[in-house]
Amino acid sequence: MDKDTDVSTEEKILISASKIFTEKGFSGTRTRDIAEEAGINLALLNYYFRSKEKLFEQVMKVKIVLLFGKIIPIVTNEKTTLEEKIDLASEKYFEILSKNPNLPLFVLSEIQKKPSNITSLIPVDKLLKTSVLMRQIQEKKPGLHPFHFIINFLSMTVFPFAGKPILKNLSIMNDEEFQQFVEERKTLVPIWIKMIVNS
Amino acid sequence: MDKDTDVSTEEKILISASKIFTEKGFSGTRTRDIAEEAGINLALLNYYFRSKEKLFEQVMKVKIVLLFGKIIPIVTNEKTTLEEKIDLASEKYFEILSKNPNLPLFVLSEIQKKPSNITSLIPVDKLLKTSVLMRQIQEKKPGLHPFHFIINFLSMTVFPFAGKPILKNLSIMNDEEFQQFVEERKTLVPIWIKMIVNS
DNA sequence: GTCTATAGGCCGATAGAC
DNA sequence: GTCTATCGGCCTATAGAC
Numbered sequence: 001m002d003k004d005t006d007v008s009t010e011e012k013i014l015i016s017a018s019k020i021f022t023e024k025g026f027s028g029t030r031t032r033d034i035a036e037e038a039g040i041n042l043a044l045l046n047y048y049f050r051s052k053e054k055l056f057e058q059v060m061k062v063k064i065v066l067l068f069g070k071i072i073p074i075v076t077n078e079k080t081t082l083e084e085k086i087d088l089a090s091e092k093y094f095e096i097l098s099k100n101p102n103l104p105l106f107v108l109s110e111i112q113k114k115p116s117n118i119t120s121l122i123p124v125d126k127l128l129k130t131s132v133l134m135r136q137i138q139e140k141k142p143g144l145h146p147f148h149f150i151i152n153f154l155s156m157t158v159f160p161f162a163g164k165p166i167l168k169n170l171s172i173m174n175d176e177e178f179q180q181f182v183e184e185r186k187t188l189v190p191i192w193i194k195m196i197v198n199s
Numbered sequence: 200m201d202k203d204t205d206v207s208t209e210e211k212i213l214i215s216a217s218k219i220f221t222e223k224g225f226s227g228t229r230t231r232d233i234a235e236e237a238g239i240n241l242a243l244l245n246y247y248f249r250s251k252e253k254l255f256e257q258v259m260k261v262k263i264v265l266l267f268g269k270i271i272p273i274v275t276n277e278k279t280t281l282e283e284k285i286d287l288a289s290e291k292y293f294e295i296l297s298k299n300p301n302l303p304l305f306v307l308s309e310i311q312k313k314p315s316n317i318t319s320l321i322p323v324d325k326l327l328k329t330s331v332l333m334r335q336i337q338e339k340k341p342g343l344h345p346f347h348f349i350i351n352f353l354s355m356t357v358f359p360f361a362g363k364p365i366l367k368n369l370s371i372m373n374d375e376e377f378q379q380f381v382e383e384r385k386t387l388v389p390i391w392i393k394m395i396v397n398s
Numbered sequence: 399g400t401c402t403a404t405a406g407g408c409c410g411a412t413a414g415a416c
Numbered sequence: 417g418t419c420t421a422t423c424g425g426c427c428t429a430t431a432g433a434c
Contacts, residue, residue, distance in 0.1 A: 025224060027226040027227035105308055108308075109304055113222075113227060115368040116368065122365070122369060124369050128371070144387075148380075148383070151359055152391070155357075155358030156350075158358070159358050160350055163307065165311040165314050172346075181344065181347075185347065188343075188347060195394060
């Protein structure tokens with residue numbers, strides 16, 4: 001995984017771009033910073049990706065796959081129960097987000113700023129229409145919009161990561177305490193969600 | 200409330216800045232846009248606020264007060280029970296966020312980008328140390344970190360607003376449907392939170 | 399207080415040598 | 417493919433007239 005040896009220049013740029021875009025957002029990022037981080041020249045960045053905009057799109061594509069790729073097989077599985085899906089999705093999301101803590105905030109805020117470009121990358125059909133999850137929720141709780149439960153699940157897993165900078169900066173938690181906090185939620189959130197769904 | 204009549208120039212700039220910073224973030228905002236939105240000249244903006252940075256700080260101060268001002272008296276009230284606090288805070292937050300739907304995403308993502316400037320504005324002591332809420336949660340659920348419940352509450356109320364641009368852009372919900380969705384949550388979230396706290 | 403005009407710096411992108 | 421050097425435009429901030 002050493003950036004300087006076996007990784008192609010194109011990939012080095014992509015990795016650095018991913019890091020800096022995620023930290024500073026599209027408009028807060030300067031292509032010069034990406035080039036410096038990648039250890040290459042600014043001209044080379046445009047040689048490979050033509051423009052800042054196109055580089056950003058490439059990065060965002062990877063992020064969307066990271067955010068939904070592993071979840072789709074879970075929510076579209078015909079053979080697992082609703083409760084099993086909750087357990088599996090929770091475990092998977094905490095795993096993804098622990099490795100990419102500011103992924104959610106990045107994606108959400110960039111979508112808010114220029115919705116059209118990004119939302120087209122999201123596989124709505126698989127997540128909602130084809131999703132077995134939606135059907136299973138509706139069977140269990142026919143009276144309420146299934147989104148309430150999906151939003152509850154997503155919020156309880158994702159929100160702590162979005163709020164991490166506050167917790168850290170107000171000296172409420174350090175990295176270690178946060179990690180333990182998240183570890184606790186990994187088992188707690190599925191319990192709470194099931195409680196809500198079964199109520 | 201007509202911007203062009205009884206409102207001072209300084210306030211007109213502040214209102215416009217608030218709008219555009221919230222939509223585009225600090226680095227995505229151009230002072231020219233703020234001036235145009237306010238119907239004044241660019242030079243006047245610097246005359247009143249000295250710099251883009253200082254104007255941003257002013258805006259952020261207002262946002263932090265908006266986000267915490269009404270909540271502090273609720274969570275520090277010695278006379279209300281935990282369940283009453285949940286009801287009151289929920290109602291207040293849904294009211295604030297309905298009027299300012301992209302307030303949370305704005306504040307969270309700007310904090311992530313330059314933490315130190317903003318977090319100093321947040322009244323931690325009142326929200327946590329002095330807070331009667333924290334004590335009441337601890338009495339009810341001594342085994343778990345009280346933050347779990349605070350995060351659960353905040354996430355379930357705040358997250359739908361952060362996700363609104365996705366829902367809207369994927370044509371999952373229009374404005375009207377979203378408003379109804381949120382209206383439902385206003386009564387549902389307190390029920391779920393109490394369920395979790397009493398479990 | 400409010401304007402026009404412009405300075406001055408930054409940033410994305412490209413030309414051109416190697 | 418990779419570099420240095422630079423263009424051209426944009427954006428914040430200010431000078432100076434009214």
